[in-house]
Amino acid sequence: MTDFSDIYYASSDGRLPLYARDYGLPQQGSLQGIPQNGPAILCLHGLTRNSADFHDLAMHLKGRYRVICADQRGRGRSQWDPDAINYQPLIYAADMVRLLDYLSLDRVIVIGTSMGGLMAMILGTMARTRLVAVVMNDVGPELDPAGLARIASYTGKTPPAANWAQAAELAKLTNGVAFPDYGPDDWVAFARRLYTENAEGVPVLAYDPAISGGLKADTQTPVVPPDLWAMWDALAGLPILAIRGALSDLLSARTLEKMAQRHDGLKTVTVPNRGHAPMLDEPEAIAAIDAFLAEPRVSA
Incomplete structure (x- = not known):
């Protein structure tokens, strides 16, 4: 028996088969006061990542919630898009609405890391009545140019890995600043999430290099609606947890404070010794998510 089942469904434009992990329905019986008909959890990953990022968190929540972890088009087991202009959060969010329709899910808690958090804000305008609550992982309505430049520096440009040891080294090279306490085993595990294995047993990045087409060529910023603060303000009334890595170069402490002033x-919680973005397996992140999900407005 596997930890999750596979979901295959059509993209919002009907052209691509997309994939998501389904960690199952809540168990019967006592679930810490969480009703059986409570909201599901939809996990949305970052720009170059995929559904595997959320495995540890999903296993922690499994049995209490139905947890759905989606691979956006061009990532993981979802098909690559032949038209790179479609690699942008507005279209990803539309794909997620299609996924919710496919699964007949009317009430969800969205957990979004980086780009996934931008998608959560977009879903607040596309499908507000379906959102019960949002967890924003190291992202907000204002993105630090330093972090954007770092992400753009490797997206679609990472050299190929000859073996898993090299894949782990490359993962460390591009992400080491965010996880300064990781050891060799941690980087192997990280690589296993970031890469897949081809027929020859060689690790290859689990995303289409063309996803960099979703970055504006002039500024290397994501193609998203221009006024993200207006989208943030539109989430007024929704319970929101904002998680920040203490070393983050994408979400500044000042922006997090401004987010709190306007919502x-x-x-909020700041995860020590983490940059962009926490993996959500850290004790501080887990404790904050558990407490947030236990709030009556979120769990009902």
Whole structure:
């Protein structure tokens, strides 16, 4: 028996088969007060990542919630898009609405890392009535240019790996600043999430290099609606938890403070010794997510 089942469905434009992991329905019986008909959790990954990023968190939540972890088009087991202009958060968000329709899910808690958090804000305008709550992982309505430049420096440009040891070294090279306490075993595990294995047993990055087409050529910023603060303000009334890595170069402490000023009741937590972005397996992140999900407005 596997930890999750496979979901295959059509993209919002009907052209691509997309994939998601389904960690199953809540178990019967006592679930810490969480009703059986409570909201599902939809996990949305970052720019170059995929559904595997959320495995540890999903296993922690499994049995209490139905957890769905999606591979966006061009990542993981979802098909690559022959038209790179479609690699942008607005279209990804439309794909997620299609996934919710396919699964007949009317109430979800969205957990979004980096680009996934931008998608959560977009879903707040596309499908607001379906959102019960949002967890924003190291992203906000204002993106630090330093972090954007770092991400753009390797997206679609990472050299090929000859073996898994080299894949781990490359993962460390591009992400080491965010995880300064990781050891060799951690980087192997990280690489196993970031890469897949081809028929010859060689690791290859689990994303289409063309996803960099979703970055504006002039500024290397994501193609998203221009006024993200307006989208943030539109989430007023929704319970939101904002998680920040203490070393983050994408979400500044100042932006997090501004987010709290403009969203009454925002819950925040800063994860020590983490940059962009926490893996959400850190004790501080797990504790904050558990407490947030236990709030009556979120779990009902």
